[in-house]
Amino acid sequence: MKSFLIKNSLLILILLIALFLRFYKLGQNPPGLYWDEAAIGYNAYSILKTAKDEYGNFLPVSFRSFDDYKAPFYIYLTVPSIAVFGLNEFAVRFPSAFFGVLTVLLTYLATREIFKNNKIALFSSLFLAISPWHLQFSRAAFEANLMLFLNLLGFLLFLHFGKLPSKGYKYLIASVISFGLAFNAYHAARIWVPLFLLMITIFYFKKLIGLRLKLIVPAAILILLIFPAVSNFQRATTRAKSVAIFGKPNFMQNFISGYLAHFSPNFLFIAGDQIGRHSIPGFGQLYVFQLPLVILGVISLAAKRTVDGRLLLAWFILSAIPAAVSTPVPHALRSITIVPLWSIITALGTVHLLESKIKNTIRYLLIAAILLIAFYNFATYLHLLWKHYPKLTAPDWQDGYREMTEYVNTIKDRYEKIAITDYYGHPYIYVLFYLQYDPALYQKQVNQNGFDRYEFFGESWEKKVTGPVLVVRPKWQIPEPAPKYLKFIYATNGDLVYRISEE
Amino acid sequence: MTRKADTFILYGRSMAKIKLLIAAVVIFLVVFRLWQSTGCRRFVSFEFDPLWVKLNVESQVGLDRSAPRDISRFFHNKAATGLYEAAKAYLTPLEGRRFAETVGLLPLIAAVIGLASIIRNKSIIGIGHIGLILIVLAIVLFSSKTSFNFYLLALAIPSLSIWSLDYFAKTKLRLLAVFVLAILTFYFFLFGWQMSTICYEIFFN
Numbered sequence: 001m002k003s004f005l006i007k008n009s010l011l012i013l014i015l016l017i018a019l020f021l022r023f024y025k026l027g028q029n030p031p032g033l034y035w036d037e038a039a040i041g042y043n044a045y046s047i048l049k050t051a052k053d054e055y056g057n058f059l060p061v062s063f064r065s066f067d068d069y070k071a072p073f074y075i076y077l078t079v080p081s082i083a084v085f086g087l088n089e090f091a092v093r094f095p096s097a098f099f100g101v102l103t104v105l106l107t108y109l110a111t112r113e114i115f116k117n118n119k120i121a122l123f124s125s126l127f128l129a130i131s132p133w134h135l136q137f138s139r140a141a142f143e144a145n146l147m148l149f150l151n152l153l154g155f156l157l158f159l160h161f162g163k164l165p166s167k168g169y170k171y172l173i174a175s176v177i178s179f180g181l182a183f184n185a186y187h188a189a190r191i192w193v194p195l196f197l198l199m200i201t202i203f204y205f206k207k208l209i210g211l212r213l214k215l216i217v218p219a220a221i222l223i224l225l226i227f228p229a230v231s232n233f234q235r236a237t238t239r240a241k242s243v244a245i246f247g248k249p250n251f252m253q254n255f256i257s258g259y260l261a262h263f264s265p266n267f268l269f270i271a272g273d274q275i276g277r278h279s280i281p282g283f284g285q286l287y288v289f290q291l292p293l294v295i296l297g298v299i300s301l302a303a304k305r306t307v308d309g310r311l312l313l314a315w316f317i318l319s320a321i322p323a324a325v326s327t328p329v330p331h332a333l334r335s336i337t338i339v340p341l342w343s344i345i346t347a348l349g350t351v352h353l354l355e356s357k358i359k360n361t362i363r364y365l366l367i368a369a370i371l372l373i374a375f376y377n378f379a380t381y382l383h384l385l386w387k388h389y390p391k392l393t394a395p396d397w398q399d400g401y402r403e404m405t406e407y408v409n410t411i412k413d414r415y416e417k418i419a420i421t422d423y424y425g426h427p428y429i430y431v432l433f434y435l436q437y438d439p440a441l442y443q444k445q446v447n448q449n450g451f452d453r454y455e456f457f458g459e460s461w462e463k464k465v466t467g468p469v470l471v472v473r474p475k476w477q478i479p480e481p482a483p484k485y486l487k488f489i490y491a492t493n494g495d496l497v498y499r500i501s502e503e
Numbered sequence: 504m505t506r507k508a509d510t511f512i513l514y515g516r517s518m519a520k521i522k523l524l525i526a527a528v529v530i531f532l533v534v535f536r537l538w539q540s541t542g543c544r545r546f547v548s549f550e551f552d553p554l555w556v557k558l559n560v561e562s563q564v565g566l567d568r569s570a571p572r573d574i575s576r577f578f579h580n581k582a583a584t585g586l587y588e589a590a591k592a593y594l595t596p597l598e599g600r601r602f603a604e605t606v607g608l609l610p611l612i613a614a615v616i617g618l619a620s621i622i623r624n625k626s627i628i629g630i631g632h633i634g635l636i637l638i639v640l641a642i643v644l645f646s647s648k649t650s651f652n653f654y655l656l657a658l659a660i661p662s663l664s665i666w667s668l669d670y671f672a673k674t675k676l677r678l679l680a681v682f683v684l685a686i687l688t689f690y691f692f693l694f695g696w697q698m699s700t701i702c703y704e705i706f707f708n
Binding site for chain 1: 559567602622
C-alpha cells in the first residue's frame, strides 16, 4: 500500500487537485440552480420517493420534464446522491463533479495506454484537472459531463480489447455497455456515440471481424441499451429538433462555419463560449499558456504513426460535429468530447518541449516563460471563477429562486393563494425543488401553471380569490396603486430580482 | 500513408501541370470572392481601439469592490488587459465563420495543409511566409482602411496554400478532394453574397 502511494504520488496529487477544484463550494458556485438542474433534482427525488417521475411515469427511459424528454442516466445516478445529501444543489451537482474527477483518472489511464509514457499521461491528467472547460461542466449538473466519462471509459476498455482481441473479449463487452450508457446520458450523445463507434470500428475492423460469431453478444447488448431511445425516437429527438440545423436553409455553409468555429483561436483562448453557463465571461475555453504547447502537440500527434495515435487524431477531428449540426455555435457543451484531447495534445507538446534537443538555455527560458504565464493564467482563472463569475452570470443560473422560495415557505400558511411570476422560466420546478414538495401529491395534480395553493402567471396577475394572496413579481412589474411590499429578493450580483407583496 | 495504386507516377512536366491546375482553381476561387466583395460599401473593421483596455480594466475592477485593491490590480491592469484585448482583436479575423467566409473552404484547407507541410519540412522560406502573414494580421489591427484590410487578408491567408500543392498532387484521391472542395467552396460563395461577417452594408448592381 505504502509503495503504491509513493509510486503514484503525483497522480494522487493531481486527483486531489481535481477533487478540490470540482467540489469546493459546489452548492454555492455557480450561483443559482439552472432549471434543467432543478428538473433533474426533482425527478430524481420523485424516483427516490415513488419510483415515478414528476408526471407519474414508472421508471421512465426518457424524462418528459419540460417536454424536452431528458436523457435518463444522469437522473437515475442523482437518486443515490439525493438519498445521501438530501434535495439540494450539492446533491444534484455531485454526480457531475464525481465523474469529472474520475474523467481525470481515465484520461491518465487512456493516455498511458496509448503512448506508454507516464510523463505524457501525468501531464494530460493535470491539464484536464485544471481545465477551465472541464471544470465549468463538472461544477454543475451537466449530463454531457457524465457522457464524456462514459465515452472515455468505453474508449479505454476498447483499447484493452484492441491490445488482446482474443483474451480481451470481456473488455469489449464492458466497453459496449459503457457506450450504450453514454448514449442514454445526453442528447448530443445520440449523434456522437454512433459516430465514435463507427470510427473505432473502422480503425479496429480486422480485429472485430476476427471475432466472428462472438460479435453477436456485444452487438445485442448495444442494441438493447440504445433501443429505449431509438424506440422513443420521436420524443427523444424533441430537443434535437429545436436546435438542429438539418433541413434549414444554407445547411452546408452553416455546418462548415459552425464546425470551424470550434477551432477558432478566439473561442479557444480568449473569449470562450458566449453562453454564461458554459464559460467564464472573458476567459477562453483553454488557458493562453496552452497555445504554444497545443501547436507543438498537434505536430507531435500528427507524427504518431500508431493506430491509437491516428485514432486520437480522428477523434479530435470528429468531436466538433455534434455541435456543428446545431445552433448556437461555437458550443462548448455539445463539443465536450474534445476536452480530454486538448489536455492530451497540450501534454504531448509539453513533453515534446521538455525533451527537445534545442539549446538548454533556450529550452529553460521557454519553460520558465510558459510556467510563469501558466501560473498567472491559473490564478486569474481562479480569481474570475470565485470573484466575478457569480456576479456576472447570476441571471444565467436563475439566481434568486432559492431565496424567493425559502422566504415564501416561511409565510405561505398565512395566504389563500401564492402567485409567482413565470418571467424567469419554469417557476413550478423551483417551488417543487426547494419546498421538497411531496412527489406523490404532485403526481396527482400535474400542472406547470399551478398546483396546490401556488399559481404561476405571465404578463400580469389578477386576483380571483377573496382571501389574502402572496404575490411574487419580477422587478419590472410595479402595480398601481403600490401594494404592501413584504420583501425584495436580490441576486448575488446585487440586482433586484423579485418584489414580494401581500394583496 | 499513400497506397501504390493511388499514387500518380508523374514527374517533371505532368506533375507541374497538375500543381498549376490546383493553383489555378484556388486563384479562381479567391478572385471570385474578391469580385463578389466589390459591392461592399462598408467592410467590417478589425481596428484595435486602446480605449477598450481602459474600459475593460474599469469594469473588471468594478466587480472586485470587496477585494483588496492590490489583488484586483494584480489581475486587472493595463498590461494584462492590454495583451488580452490586443490578442482578441488580433485573432478576430481568424474566427471560424469569418475565416470561412473570407477565404472559402478549399483555400482554407489548402492553407492549413500548407502550414502543416511548412512545419513538417522545417522550410525556412515557409517560416518567413508565416511570419509575413502574422505581420499582415498586425497591420489589419492598426489600419482604419477596412476595404484594404479585407483584401490584404483575403490574399494573404490563401497564399499559404502554395505549400500544399505537393500534398494534393500526390494521389488521385487527394486531387479528387480538391475538386469536390472547389465545388463546395463555389457553392458556398454563390449562396453567400451577403457576407455578413465581412461586410456591414452590401450593394448589388
